[in-house]
Amino acid sequence: xxxxxxxxxxxxxxxxxxxxxxxxxxxxxxxxxxxxxxxxxxxxxxxxxxxxxxxxxxxxxxxxxxxxxxxxxxxxxxxxxxxxxxxxxxxxxxxxxxxxxxxxxxxxxxxxxxxxxxxxxxxxxxxxx
Amino acid sequence: xxxxxxxxxxxxxxxxxxxxxxxxxxxxxxxxxxxxxxxxxxxxxxxxxxxxxxxxxxxxxxxxxxxxxxxxxxxxxxxxxxxxxxxxxxxxxxxxxxxxxxxxxxxxxxxxxxxxxxxxxxxxxxxxxxxxxxxxxxxxxxxxxxxxxxxxxxxxxxxxxxxxxxxxxxxxxxxxxxxxxxxxxxxxxxxxxxxxxxxxxxxxxxxxxxxxxxxxxxxxxxxxxxxxxxxxxxxxxxxxxxxxxxxxx
Numbered sequence: 001x002x003x004x005x006x007x008x009x010x011x012x013x014x015x016x017x018x019x020x021x022x023x024x025x026x027x028x029x030x031x032x033x034x035x036x037x038x039x040x041x042x043x044x045x046x047x048x049x050x051x052x053x054x055x056x057x058x059x060x061x062x063x064x065x066x067x068x069x070x071x072x073x074x075x076x077x078x079x080x081x082x083x084x085x086x087x088x089x090x091x092x093x094x095x096x097x098x099x100x101x102x103x104x105x106x107x108x109x110x111x112x113x114x115x116x117x118x119x120x121x122x123x124x125x126x127x128x129x
Numbered sequence: 130x131x132x133x134x135x136x137x138x139x140x141x142x143x144x145x146x147x148x149x150x151x152x153x154x155x156x157x158x159x160x161x162x163x164x165x166x167x168x169x170x171x172x173x174x175x176x177x178x179x180x181x182x183x184x185x186x187x188x189x190x191x192x193x194x195x196x197x198x199x200x201x202x203x204x205x206x207x208x209x210x211x212x213x214x215x216x217x218x219x220x221x222x223x224x225x226x227x228x229x230x231x232x233x234x235x236x237x238x239x240x241x242x243x244x245x246x247x248x249x250x251x252x253x254x255x256x257x258x259x260x261x262x263x264x265x266x267x268x269x270x271x272x273x274x275x276x277x278x279x280x281x282x283x284x285x286x287x288x289x290x291x292x293x294x295x296x297x298x299x300x301x302x303x304x305x306x307x308x309x310x311x312x313x314x315x316x317x318x319x320x321x322x323x324x325x326x327x328x329x330x331x332x333x334x335x336x337x338x339x340x341x342x343x344x345x346x347x348x349x350x351x352x353x354x355x356x357x358x359x360x361x362x363x364x365x366x367x368x369x370x371x372x373x374x375x376x377x378x
């Protein structure tokens with residue numbers, strides 16, 4: 001089944017510039033229904049309050065709630081636990097990847113990344129587009 | 130505090146022996162107390178003389194050896210104080226670290242402003258690309274994508290600089306502790322130049338590495354996972370991460 005490019009995507013990062021970059025790259029990939037949050041707690045609030053998101057793309061190192069904590073909250077929430085969740089982070093040690101995987105991450109992108117990697121990881125999570 | 134120690138004190142200070150005077154009973158604990166409160170060599174020597182002449186004599190050879198060792202320790206402390214003063218810790222605390230932190234903050238802000246301007250320009254080019262077709266549109270879109278990708282440098286450099294600022298903060302805390310240990314202005318040196326710092330090297334690679342470890346080494350749990358971008362050769366690349374993730378499947 002083709003991916004609905006109108007799906008709502010939540011991107012989470014505490015760097016405004018990074019939010020802007022990911023938003024523009026997603027737009028170039030054809031996705032325009034994009035919302036933003038600047039830390040895990042704001043993202044969790046949006047996920048619970050608004051609903052209807054098809055994908056979360058989150059940074060790890062944020063305050064007060066990190067991306068890993070957000071991921072754990074999402075996986076522990078009955079309504080959100082199946083949400084595709086991609087971590088996009090500069091944290092690149094194996095223990096980070098393992099911790100994220102154990103927490104239920106759908107895929108993991110290390111910064112700096114390119115549009116091709118973003119597309120490939122999205123496709124592995126939400127399907128071909 | 131021991132009764133002996135109480136007898137050796139007046140007005141909260143350890144009594145210092147006067148040559149030829151009548152010395153109170155002095156204990157090793159009094160000597161250690163003086164060392165703890167950063168007594169000078171003269172005061173320590175006085176106390177040790179009193180210890181030597183204390184009516185509570187022990188083995189004379191042991192006592193003499195103890196006196197020699199503590200005298201050497203006192204000289205070492207004085208020498209260390211001189212060395213530390215030459216590093217001008219007050220300058221490090223009040224001038225160098227705040228200046229370095231401000232400069233680093235300015236770098237982050239400047240790159241953020243520059244990146245936003247680049248993004249503004251590229252978004253303008255994307256609007257232009259919408260009016261093009263064929264290879265021209267494709268080429269322009271490819272170029273704008275590459276610019277967006279390159280702009281991720283701002284996030285990475287920002288995180289690296291944040292790590293450096295945290296390390297500087299750790300150094301500042303240690304300098305604070307050093308100044309507290311040696312008591313107020315006890316380590317004040319000249320404030321006109323940074324010559325002493327230069328002479329001492331201002332922090333070698335190994336020192337700097339040690340500070341970084343100290344700044345981050347005591348974190349546990351999730352906190353220990355927050356290390357920011359790794360150095361080339363140490364960090365895993367995307368292929369390594371993909372392979373690791375595949376191991377789970």
